Amino acid sequence: MAIRPQARTDVNRSAILAHLGAHGPASRADLARALAVSPALMTQLTKDLIAEGLLLELEHSPSQGGRPARMLGLVSTAGRAVGVKVVADHVAFVEVGIDGTMVRSASEPFDASASTVLADLTMLLRRFIGGGGSAPLLGIGVGVPGSVDRQGNGLVDSTQLGWHQVPLGATLRRELALPVIVENNVNALAIAERLYGVGRQYENFLVVTIGTGVGAGIVVDGVVLRGSAGGSGEIGHIPVADDGPLCSCGNHGCLESFIGEASLVRVARGRGVIGQQSGISALRAAADADDAEATRIFSEAGHLLGRTLAGIVHTLDPEIVIVLGEGTAAWKHWSYGFEPALRSSLIPSRRGVAVAVETWQDESWAQGAAALVLATPFDADDVAGDQGRLVRERLVEQAAPQAGLEP
Amino acid sequence: MAIRPQARTDVNRSAILAHLGAHGPASRADLARALAVSPALMTQLTKDLIAEGLLLELEHSPSQGGRPARMLGLVSTAGRAVGVKVVADHVAFVEVGIDGTMVRSASEPFDASASTVLADLTMLLRRFIGGGGSAPLLGIGVGVPGSVDRQGNGLVDSTQLGWHQVPLGATLRRELALPVIVENNVNALAIAERLYGVGRQYENFLVVTIGTGVGAGIVVDGVVLRGSAGGSGEIGHIPVADDGPLCSCGNHGCLESFIGEASLVRVARGRGVIGQQSGISALRAAADADDAEATRIFSEAGHLLGRTLAGIVHTLDPEIVIVLGEGTAAWKHWSYGFEPALRSSLIPSRRGVAVAVETWQDESWAQGAAALVLATPFDADDVAGDQGRLVRERLVEQAAPQAGLEP
DNA sequence: TATTCTTTATTTAGTCCTGAACAAAGAGGT
């Protein structure tokens, strides 16, 4: 319950770096206010960071009625991070700079059910890292569709991948000798939203993804809620009907079994909207072409999603719901059912909850995973544990040599 | 994001008091471990607290292989707190000692819809306080059925009471010149569970109340989740059907409109199980007497509750669900529907989630409210804001005179 | 132009807390 001050300096140092990465250059006074520390401390800390080559002083910013601020910026060569998205049939990689911008990306076929998954993934990852830039690699973030017990441990359970207690984190860490942070992919996305997206302006929000599956990342007071065993946000398995299609989890009537991509395609085929070999893109094309049945399928899905999210909004009281995922490509069609269902199911005081739908890119999942690494400096509660400490150490150590601190 | 160390001493001092209140006497070494501070600091802090008359050294506890521990205990006369439960037609008061044990209680008729609510409540509260013991009154905790914007502010919105932005906290504080902490009643109960109940052993749990309404208190990492505007836990208004009875919130198909006390009674009357003038106790009596229709009504309610809670468990991943409230008197009958519905709706990895049903007393709501005051010392994140600080000050100030600290 | 105000940054003295060394007090084995 009490506050542990031991790791404060480290946390504050890297909070500065993360803030600059997420929000761009800022003055010492800005930083002190943003991180809620005294200006005096900020002077001290930034002096060290500048001496170590991680920060540099930029131009003076024009005065706003007082002494003009000397802006501080990140030295962009101070580090990079790699993000990995793992799904059943392929893995995607991205490399990002310390400020979160994407440098390069790649995608490789992959069989998550192979007995050699861990060796395969290690190999692919090693190859991708090898082709990287010269900036020191701070760590690897891995996003998986499933629950991750302790992040520091990286034990993965995933029905989608067919994994049960797979020691992904420990293995990669040993093989690559780098900090590795494993996290549920939607939670990773929530962290990315918090750092770089709409979530910057909110402390309490919900990230909902639609696509193959349906998931949620929950941010409460600025921190991702992981639950007792990293299993929060499994909203795809919220029961929405007593009977219903069989879900991949073995139950009947889960939300995902109604509005997951597979279900939409199945229904569309059944109703003859698309051919037996066609997929979700054909259904979207049909809806785009104003096919009444196709738009109805999306609208029905939107209705069910809206009604379910109303329940979650009542439970958690977020400021905003951010919708993401491959499925947002057809959001226009979802929204006809979604908006009325959501609003009419909310109690009056909650009816105005904001909803944002963001554009989706192929690399978004992997970029979210990379954010895991770049977010660890923010991690005042030390959720990332040892791996977070290692990332911080790498960030500082690599810069020290060029500093010449010794007298 | 960074850690603010200013209020640490205060927080640590009162964390000691709260820990002793919640867990009974403990040694300095125990306290240092429990609060995650150094033994050195514990020595210092307890020295001060003993000198101020808030703590006293008890007998040595028998050695367990090393130097025997000198136990420390609270001076029980160091403070008391008053808890208030507000509902539409009456208010209930309790006075508790600093260790959370109930000293006395009272209940008064009350009209929440009167134009003079605030004056009425102030008067009743003043009368109750006047009859109290001699120990210094640390503050007043008030539990209301509705959402409370900022606790420090105490602005209440409640459909059940017909209140809209009622400045309950500010008014009581001004009139009584005491720290006042206003909170949603289920959240207050969750705090009480965390301090004194089953929740002591868990960091992530759900408190669900059934009775007139249906509500939830959510505890994440040991802290009550309040949402963006204190409106979390309104699970009574989760939509469970597209059509359904009209709910007090104006929507159709809310969970509460199916399994709230009023609904159960309405259905029972409609099916001729109980007389048109009879209430919930008659329905329970019928079920106790093995009336098939009566047991079915409870079982159906249990089914719906179980299915809905499965969704919340998927969303939040708690370790345990604690069921409380007036409705638990008939839990035996609920459980026939509840258990199968809950388990069969959960994904395999979550199927073992624990469920605890606690015995319910009339004073429980008010005792939960009193816990608001006694929990403020625990409040390292300073959620209670100014009022929390005031409680701490009163706890320390009142003891100072008898200490003779001045040299 | 001189004065006042506002905002930024640094220095200084002092507080809170920790780690490490040490003292205290018993259990358990020889």
Next chain:
DNA sequence: ACCTCTTTGTTCAGGACTAAATAAAGAATA
């Protein structure tokens, strides 16, 4: 009886952080 081990509690030097005073640098105003 004596030594070793374990656990509790205290003392002390030092680090992290703050508040307050001060300096710096320009805007606003008269």
